[in-house]
Amino acid sequence: MSEGDLAVARINFVRQQTLEPQPPPSSMTGPVGWLRENLFSTPFNIVLTILIALLFLWIVPDMLRYLIFDAVWSGADRTVCLITPERPVVGACWPFVFERLPYFIYGSYPIPERWRVDVFFVMLAVAIVWLLWLNAPRRDLGVIYAFVVTPVCSYILLSGWSLIGLPKVDTVLWGGVLVTIVVSAVGIVISLPLGILLALGRRSAMPAVKLFSVIFIEFVRGVPLVTVLFMASVMLPLFVPEHLSPDKLLRALIGIAMFASAYMAEVVRAGLAAIPKGQFEGAQAVGLGYWQMMRLIVLPQALKITIPNIVNTYIGLFKDTTLVFIVGIFDLLRTIEVSRIDPKWAAPSTSATGYAVAAFFYLICCYGMSRYAQETEKRLRKADRR
Amino acid sequence: MAEAALKIKPSRLTNKVAVEIIGMNKWYGDFHVLRDINLRVDGGERIVICGPSGSGKSTMIRCINRLEEHQTGQIIVDGVELTQDLKKIDEVRREVGMVFQHFNLFPHLTILENCTLAPIWVRKMPKREAEEVAMHYLKRVKIPEQAHKFPGQLSGGQQQRVAIARALCMSPKIMLFDEPTSALDPEMVKEVLDTMVTLAEEGMTMLCVTHEMGFARQVADRVIFMDAGQIVEMNTPNEFFSNPQHERTKLFLSQILH
Amino acid sequence: MAEAALKIKPSRLTNKVAVEIIGMNKWYGDFHVLRDINLRVDGGERIVICGPSGSGKSTMIRCINRLEEHQTGQIIVDGVELTQDLKKIDEVRREVGMVFQHFNLFPHLTILENCTLAPIWVRKMPKREAEEVAMHYLKRVKIPEQAHKFPGQLSGGQQQRVAIARALCMSPKIMLFDEPTSALDPEMVKEVLDTMVTLAEEGMTMLCVTHEMGFARQVADRVIFMDAGQIVEMNTPNEFFSNPQHERTKLFLSQILH
Amino acid sequence: MSTELKAGSPPASVPFYNDPKVRSIAYQIALCLVVAGLIYGAASNAIENLQRARIASGFGFWDNIAGFDISQTLISYSNTSTYGRAFWVGLLNTLLVAGLGIIFATILGFIIGIARLSKNWLVNKAATFYVETIRNLPLLLQLLFWYNAVLKALPDLRDSVKIPGGIYLNNRGLFMPAPSAQAGFGFVELTLLVGVIGAIAYRYWARKRQEQTGQQAPVFLVSLGLIVGLPLLVFLLAGMPLKFDFPEAGRFNIAGGLEVVPEFAALLFGLSIYTAAFIAEVVRAGILAVSHGQTEASYSLGMKPGPTLRLIIVPQAMRVIIPPLTSQYLNLTKNSSLAVAIGYPDLVQVFTGTVLNQTGQAVEVVAITMAVYLTISLVTSFLMNVYNSRVKLVER
Amino acid sequence: QTLKQVKDRGILNCGANTGLAGFGLPDAQGKWTGLDVDTCRAVAAAVLGDANKVKFVPLSAKDRFTALQSGEVDVLARNTTWTSSRDTQLGLNFTGVNYYDGQGFLVRKALKVNSALELNEASVCVQQGTTTELNLADYFRANNMKVKTVTFASSDEAVKAYDSGRCDAFTTDASGLYAERLRLATPGDHIVLPEIISKEPLGPAVRHGDDQWFDVVKWTLFAMINAEELGITSKNTDEMLKSTSPDVRRLLGSEGAFGEQLGLGKDWALQIVKQVGNYGEVFDRNVGAGSPLKIDRGLNKLWSKGGLQYAPPVR
Ligand SMILES: Nc1ncnc2c1ncn2[C@@H]1O[C@H](COP(=O)(O)OP(=O)(O)OP(=O)(O)O)[C@@H](O)[C@H]1O
Ligand SMILES: Nc1ncnc2c1ncn2[C@@H]1O[C@H](COP(=O)(O)OP(=O)(O)OP(=O)(O)O)[C@@H](O)[C@H]1O
Ligand SMILES: [Mg+2]
């Protein structure tokens, strides 16, 4: 307090020496201070803390015991996972998973051709990292790689092209993680642009466009995907000329993409509703056209606002991929469900072990998505602190 | 409407000192935005704060009702020190009115509802009465006929006047104005300043960030000049305008167009 | 940076008459907000529009680049009549710059990106060059150091200056200012007005809604006074201030504080 | 306004392709043509193919005897009822679980969503943890988990928890005495009606009084008294004109009485918990879309965080919340069909499952199912959209 | 026409179960195994000469009939019960019976129940199936008993619920009952009741109105049964070709033109047996002693051994 003399500062005051900016105080935190502030600041907080701690104590040990300590780790068939007088508690039955793992990943994909799936996974991983890692070099090339090279190459690779010596692999043979990834990747890539178009259509001033968008969105959103896929799977040959009848996986893909788009459209519409009119005016005033305005000004803001909803939709989509089983293609969850039927491994804990694998897989993938989205959100939100 | 019957006088302060700021510092991240602020405002005093753009004027008055947290030093408003204590913050905010630079009207409420919301919910005033008070102030800022429009349908100046009326409807003990006349035409400026003069005469304590030097001259008890996050000079308007001490102040005043 | 080398001179108008408004009327719902507006602005002219709050000033200049649709009458900008024709509206907007009363900066873009966006996408300028131009104007409004901040992190006055720089970066033929100095301190006002004077000297056509009478006196070729949606009086600044004709004008001018 | 339009000069020659009206009409015609073409193509093909395939169709099965049992029926049903009756049983079960699920999920979702924005580290993290786990696991697995957890937590039939008053709780469900009205019960019903009307009137009066005097009345307590207390009093006075059908323990089961099956509890619980995680994110997005200035303005008026949220933030956030919230409601309704996994007899289990299996008329049954869900969805989203257009901002 | 289509296509589309142990289930390599699946392989072997030229389309109980009707699949081999209404109303033709099944009950020993007739008022967990729920209701109605059914989509969940005490009994086709019992925590504590409450003849089906194709599928199945009866196995086909028995010679195509009459090759039955095996082998491999299910052949024994499997002669 350099001029702390308040008596002097009563009426007039002239600063004699300019203060230089100083570094902020190292915030008064130690671990104890942090704890006190964040966990035990009020009675309500204390109660909450204890409750949540208890919840963890209740769940975590049981889970660990089941999945690890009581689990069976090796064996050739069901007998090792049975409950016997010598072994009254049996946890997860891992040898079942070990034996079935290739099936979970590749489904019925012919064994000699499975390297193709591996190559596809690698390509996709590269695409994802290239796109999502903000400091990656040449991200413009990354976009081309991810949206042109990868899809084309993967298509050729996975379904085969006899001209270059890759035997054809029918999509009914695809399965497991492969299908889950393919379907959700396609859905994710298609649904956003389509959803945006539909959302803009729904806000359009042209009655026919608006009507079409509304009908599409409401109807698609309204019927259960299961029934649509059912119709697509068994009824489609009735609606299109026989020779046009598309591949089953493709039908499911179309259905899922349509659904995700309808949901996405509503999500985007919500984001658009939050953009003040001044932004539209500002964009128009600097001479941007409709599409430029949307692309450069409105959508970036609208999408940012609605990121949590987009992630919701993506996560929903990722899980909905499981419905491809209706058209007779087995995704990961379905391969697990089928595997547990195998009498070779029939034991009390087989199902639960299989489901634990599924849960783990979905948790990892979806958590990855939502984590990344939250980082993005945080990054973008820096712009409008205040 | 019997205006005389309305309880629209600002309530009296319980303390002699309205606002006291002692050795206050604030940072935005690494940016030292307010540096060692010391200020004491007595009840009923009218303070004008001016200074170049970005000097921290808005930030300072936002600290007074704790819209921004300060990192070191003390701020005491009407005898209540601003700390983490939520209850005290509420208490302070109830008695301190604020007019924002960007108005921050509630776009989903009509003008009238904007004005009656806080009296009804915070002061527990009957709706009827709150509306009467609101109409009184809306008349005072000359926009009673807009009462049932939404903020989005008003011109900039009209919005600003609503913001002023809204703050006054709470009959606060202390008013903080952040450039309350920026969007107004000279005529309206005069109108609003007149309102403020009346309030001042009724004994309301005011801190006003403004560049209307005329207002400063006419109403202020003291003028504070800020630059680069510091209070550079403080004086009575007369002294301040006729005889600025600090180099920076001189420079600033010399540039004002007349 | 070789500023001299930059193409930052405003482009010349193709027509002698920059803006012509003939018998224009506009309604908001039932509210007749602009009534029979007739105005002709020659290329290179500087017009100041003033008038009480809510008199329709903003609405009028917003009509000129068709942010608002007028219902009857004609508006012709640089020889192009504003009708439903989308292409023409685009053409007009490209050549008409606007500074909003509420700034309307793009919050998701940095200051620099705010300024370079339109030149890059509308004028198809190389990014490099656009950035140079932008920095030039940011320097001119004294905030080059804020170039990489986001609008939300700037003070009100800083934001307003960004809005001005953004409009100038398009080197428009005609500039519309809606209270471009409302949030600025006197010092900055002078700065900005100086910039505008320079632009005026470079021959840019300007329509400026402002209450800075000083500016009107100094730069304007004509002053227009609006009230209740009508143009009440129009004259050279000298005549306007020294010898107002209309009652309303006299009243308005008499109220200005000095 | 249109009258004044004529007064203006005729629009100078606009090239037709730049006239937005012409353009928009062109777009719309093109769109209509494409859509119509697609529909025509599909329809003509379908007719042709259907004729070729000679598939038996029709809705004659509707009135046939169903011949199977359903474990939870809201309307009377036995295995000699018709398929049509089974359909209604399934539909009502779906509506029941979906309706309750929507209510619970909304409440929980709003709480979690707001908690995710809390400054309190623990509350914030707990809410985040909730969202990140629940949202990221497939619903099916969660339902199975909850179902097994419920079954495990409840005691065996023989060790039923007996609650005085003839209530039993075990892993077969919750059994309660089923009331049936006796003479004189009409009075009670009458007073209930009176109570409800009274409560409404009281609310109205309380609002009026608040407007006039600023006093806030204990609306909730008084309403409770009027709606619950008054009829109860009359009930006692009238000599308790109710007969209870008490559940009785048999050899295998508890028979009679009202029954809440564990499948229902697990499904409702699982659905609400799951959807709440999604709703929480929807709510969070909505609240973040309201500019910070609004909160500041409200605080500076002395409003507390609670009212600020209720009166300022949420109303403005609604327009961002509603469209995706509607989606979540629809999702919940559709997800209720996962009931088949845990044995709850919803529409899909009863109708699209068993009835379809019996009759084999997949196309008809699936079409009806689609129509039902579509109707539910359209009604939901219509209501939500009406609400949404009411909260739309009026802007210049 | 289906025969021609299949030959042109070079691959047989076969509707299989989405997963039922012993009847149609992918193994760890993703290869389909099961009794029904092998029936399809046999058709492919007969028609195309290669038992692997089959595309299996997993069908749920819901879509199976529609899929067959709309032409998505050529043959439906998906443990489908042969009933009159399916034959008449749904436009199907059952080509025979490859498994005689019936519905039974599993109960806890602790309940001390010895007959299904003692199950009055019991809760029964049931897997949603084609006729399962109906049979259950019929049985209880016929015997004037009451039942509470809890219906699950998959047998696994039904068994789990039963195991955790939600129900007193679990019912499904007898073939499944044994398989499901393996899943219980302590299989020894449960017994299968003696009553079989329904007739469930399971068999492949084809579309109405294509008699040639109907014959092909029907005789494929008969060929397998006949092969067992005649002692022809996949191992001994080569020796059997040298056999002098006229029945064997006719079946294997060394005598007569029975294959051509069906529109197939001469060696159609030879290919079936060689590549897939005879009925006994297939049964044994998939559900019988050679499989983890270890189901007794019971009704599915050859007629000559006291069972019901009986095939008309090739002649
Ligand atoms: N959230 C923020 N993060 C970083 N810097 C900020 C933030 N908010 C404000 N600032 C900076 O703090 C300084 C003071 O801002 P403030 O709004 O107090 O200025 P002011 O004196 O009110 O100016 P004006 O008269 O233009 O409104 C400015 O330089 C501004 O850029
Ligand atoms: N969307 C709208 N709906 C109805 N009335 C409106 C709408 N927008 C503006 N108005 C009214 O039109 C009038 C003119 O508004 P305008 O913004 O043009 O005023 P202004 O002259 O710019 O005033 P200021 O100097 O206060 O900015 C005002 O009375 C305003 O209330
Ligand atoms: Mg400020």
Ligand SMILES: [Mg+2]
């Ligand atoms: Mg204006």
